[in-house]
Amino acid sequence: xxxxxxxxxxxxxxxxxxDENLSVLGSSIVRSxxxxxxxxxxxxxxxxxxxxxxxxxxxxxxxxxxxxxxxxYGRSNLPGYTDEVSEISCHAKGASHLCPSVRTIIDIGGxxxxxxxxxxxxxxxxxxxxxxxxxxxxxxxxxxxxxLRMDVSELAPCAAQSTQPASISSTxxxxxxxxxxxxxxxxxxxxxxxxxxxQSVATRVAAxxxxxxxxxxxxxxxxxxxxxxxxxxxEECLNVSIAYDPRCQHFGAxxxxxxxxxxxxKA
Ligand code: ADP
Numbered sequence: 413x414x415x416x417x418x419x420x421x422x423x424x425x426x427x428x429x430x431d432e433n434l435s436v437l438g439s440s441i442v443r444s445x446x447x448x449x450x451x452x453x454x455x456x457x458x459x460x461x462x463x464x465x466x467x468x469x470x471x472x473x474x475x476x477x478x479x480x481x482x483x484x485y486g487r488s489n490l491p492g493y494t495d496e497v498s499e500i501s502c503h504a505k506g507a508s509h510l511c512p513s514v515r516t517i518i519d520i521g522g523x524x525x526x527x528x529x530x531x532x533x534x535x536x537x538x539x540x541x542x543x544x545x546x547x548x549x550x551x552x553x554x555x556x557x558x559x560l561r562m563d564v565s566e567l568a569p570c571a572a573q574s575t576q577p578a579s580i581s582s583t584x585x586x587x588x589x590x591x592x593x594x595x596x597x598x599x600x601x602x603x604x605x606x607x608x609x610x611q612s613v614a615t616r617v618a619a620x621x622x623x624x625x626x627x628x629x630x631x632x633x634x635x636x637x638x639x640x641x642x643x644x645x646x647e648e649c650l651n652v653s654i655a656y657d658p659r660c661q662h663f664g665a666x667x668x669x670x671x672x673x674x675x676x677x678k679a
Contacts, residue, residue: 417668423522448486506667614645
């Protein structure tokens with residue numbers, strides 16, 4: 413049997429396929445486009461490629477020997493796949509599987525940020541979420557990177573060159589956008605601006621984390637965890653060290669695949 417987690421987020425779609433020993437057989441990350449069905453198809457194609465088989469073969473495996481759990485914003489929109497689990501439960505399961513002593517997960521995705529508190533045995537105790545405003549999410553970083561004509565993956569290395577991080581005073585993405593443009597025009601150095609942008613996300617998410625309460629050990633999940641400048645900013649604001657796992661963006665999909673495994677073991 414295979415166990416499949418499919419995380420259809422606002423910004424990216426992720427699939428992880430596990431075997432019966434919970435080893436990863438294949439995985440993918442694709443940009444969300446034209447709705448969850450199209451995103452799912454693209455993710456299936458890329459996952460199949462990672463496994464050296466065709467998309468048709470992989471879909472047949474899903475049907476004949478697979479258990480599939482969907483999560484993320486688009487999880488209810490996939491005809492034929494009815495096993496759904498919330499992304500909070502999936503991030504909790506994925507993170508606590510990979511990092512059993514984690515008690516607080518800081519999840520920053522494309523359009524929201526969540527702080528998830530876990531019990532000693534890795535179950536979700538409570539969570540707080542910011543989804544009303546793009547500031548403090550990946551969207552803020554995506555908008556700023558595009559103004560600066562950079563890829564989001566270049567932000568942290570650029571911020572590392574900063575000697576005097578700029579202060580971004582606007583908390584609203586729209587105002588921050590014009591603030592960044594005018595600071596750039598007035599000669600503020602790009603690394604200083606980028607450091608200020610990353611710090612602004614860290615400061616906002618740290619305020620959310622303080623509301624939820626932070627217990628160590630702390631880890632990050634979601635795509636923004638890949639941004640080392642945001643991670644370090646959060647560490648400084650919260651005065652904790654934050655564990656980093658390069659599979660951070662897949663935590664939700666890994667958790668969904670683990671739920672699929674659990675459902676199959678109970679059946
Ligand atoms: P969602 O699940 O909400 O769709 P993700 O958890 O996939 O979102 O996170 C997407 C965000 O991650 C993007 O908006 C982007 O800012 C950030 N991101 C993605 N890849 C990288 C990278 N290589 N380096 C830094 N940030 C990244």
